[in-house]
Amino acid sequence: MKWIVLMIVMIAWNSFCRAGTTTVFPSPEYRAVMPGSFVLPEKVRCAELPEKAYWATYFREIFLKEVGAEFKKTNRTGVDFRFVRDTSLEAEGYCLRVRPEGIVVTAGGEPGFFYALQTLRQLAEKEEGRGVWECCEIRDAPRYRWRSFMLDSGRQYQQVATIKKYLDMMAALKMNYFHWHLTDGKGWRVEIRKYPRLTQVGAFVSQGPEQQGFYTQEQIREIVQYAASRYITIVPEIDMPGHSEAALIAYPHLECFGQVPELPERGFTHHIMCAGKAATLVFLKDVLEEVCRLFPSPYIHLGGDEAPKKNWDSCADCQAQIRQYKLQNSHDLQLWFSAQMASYLKSKGRKAVFWGDVVYQKGYPLPENVVVHWWNWRGHRDLALRSALRQGHEVICGTNYYTYLNFPLTPWNEYGKDRTFDIRDSYENNPSMNRDTSALVLGMSCALWADGGVREDMIDRRLFPRILAIAEQMWHRGDYLAFEQFYGKVKEWKCWFERLGYTFGPGLRSEVPEDYKWD
Ligand code: ACM
Numbered sequence: 001m002k003w004i005v006l007m008i009v010m011i012a013w014n015s016f017c018r019a020g021t022t023t024v025f026p027s028p029e030y031r032a033v034m035p036g037s038f039v040l041p042e043k044v045r046c047a048e049l050p051e052k053a054y055w056a057t058y059f060r061e062i063f064l065k066e067v068g069a070e071f072k073k074t075n076r077t078g079v080d081f082r083f084v085r086d087t088s089l090e091a092e093g094y095c096l097r098v099r100p101e102g103i104v105v106t107a108g109g110e111p112g113f114f115y116a117l118q119t120l121r122q123l124a125e126k127e128e129g130r131g132v133w134e135c136c137e138i139r140d141a142p143r144y145r146w147r148s149f150m151l152d153s154g155r156q157y158q159q160v161a162t163i164k165k166y167l168d169m170m171a172a173l174k175m176n177y178f179h180w181h182l183t184d185g186k187g188w189r190v191e192i193r194k195y196p197r198l199t200q201v202g203a204f205v206s207q208g209p210e211q212q213g214f215y216t217q218e219q220i221r222e223i224v225q226y227a228a229s230r231y232i233t234i235v236p237e238i239d240m241p242g243h244s245e246a247a248l249i250a251y252p253h254l255e256c257f258g259q260v261p262e263l264p265e266r267g268f269t270h271h272i273m274c275a276g277k278a279a280t281l282v283f284l285k286d287v288l289e290e291v292c293r294l295f296p297s298p299y300i301h302l303g304g305d306e307a308p309k310k311n312w313d314s315c316a317d318c319q320a321q322i323r324q325y326k327l328q329n330s331h332d333l334q335l336w337f338s339a340q341m342a343s344y345l346k347s348k349g350r351k352a353v354f355w356g357d358v359v360y361q362k363g364y365p366l367p368e369n370v371v372v373h374w375w376n377w378r379g380h381r382d383l384a385l386r387s388a389l390r391q392g393h394e395v396i397c398g399t400n401y402y403t404y405l406n407f408p409l410t411p412w413n414e415y416g417k418d419r420t421f422d423i424r425d426s427y428e429n430n431p432s433m434n435r436d437t438s439a440l441v442l443g444m445s446c447a448l449w450a451d452g453g454v455r456e457d458m459i460d461r462r463l464f465p466r467i468l469a470i471a472e473q474m475w476h477r478g479d480y481l482a483f484e485q486f487y488g489k490v491k492e493w494k495c496w497f498e499r500l501g502y503t504f505g506p507g508l509r510s511e512v513p514e515d516y517k518w519d
């Protein structure tokens, strides 16, 4: 008899409690579904919420509207939503308990409450326009502390509303750093008051579609605030000494020979900022001074990628600098130059992020506030990762294969077959995955470069659905579903993201119609 009762209990438990189902993107660590549901009343009773916390404002002003209800403060104990701080949880971690009488959200810190609300948004069903949730228990926390998305606003200019659209996407996918590539050969996009020609001239050097424009300091402050209210830190990138033709066209005295460079047709040219002239360092420190005032981020990205040394090798000033500091060659000069800029940021209490190029060869020592952004898997495999860890630097993993989401699935424009990949590649073969065995690995990034003229209306179809695979890798702590199962969930969830205004492109190469237009 005892056995029969036990069997009945086990069968009942299995049919009601489906632990670990993936119905949220990215998947929570643990989820168990229970019988019953919670139906949101029109006026949501809730104890007073903290006045200044962004998540509380988000709950009252955005979340409740989305699920068809209004906020009503109550001092009574019978409430629909209860928010409880539990400092034993991580700051970004949270637990959810949905019962027929209400929802209890427990979180370690403010971001945890915000991420719990993102999860609830995705789980909400609607009855007569009002939110309904299946009863469940969820425990969740991120795998990586750094989960970033990079947008290239240097080569292409995107409107403020578009930047906000992708900050909203990041919030829904629980990403926490927006790496904003603000300068490149084809455009300088951030207003610097001390050097007005950077935007008067540098923001308009390129004539292609959507390649003119810049962000005023007022707009930047607005965007920084918009991001902060979604627990996203904006990490601005001022690329130096290369990828700087737009700045050099505005201020040619910073080029080794004072030449006004041509615009890069593809990628970059050998016209880079002269590291031998005191004026260059003064200029860049002034720029960073304003950048630090605009962006409160603890991290400032200084680029450092793809800086050909043709000019430095023959520039009298650069060569004199090499002799003065007993450097080995022009690469070593870049390390010396990078160290000066990183030290300047250190004096402002910030860390300097550089692309992995700065650790390809040994040389002048970089200060300890340098973080290395590993990217060039195609060219150098894991060289930058290994060198950075050996030198004791923190690392962000953002390998071009398979996190550069501007690469299309099939050839387009300057992207040949070897620069294509699909969601299966991202999900199964991303070299940035499983690199967190060292405490120095901060996390993972993904990027949308604008090479080849990726205009605003092309961005969604590059990002979706592949960014869902990357978000899963950044956040999810538990076991990973087999690709077919994961992709099945992606397809089920397409309409949720479409409702928010994101358009999906094809996910698999085999799904791309022969005449598909990426532009
Ligand atoms: C890069 O892709 N040049 C960082």
Ligand code: ZN
Binding pocket: 255, 256, 257, 273, 274, 275, 276, 277, 311, 312, 315, 316, 317, 318
């Ligand atoms: Zn020079």
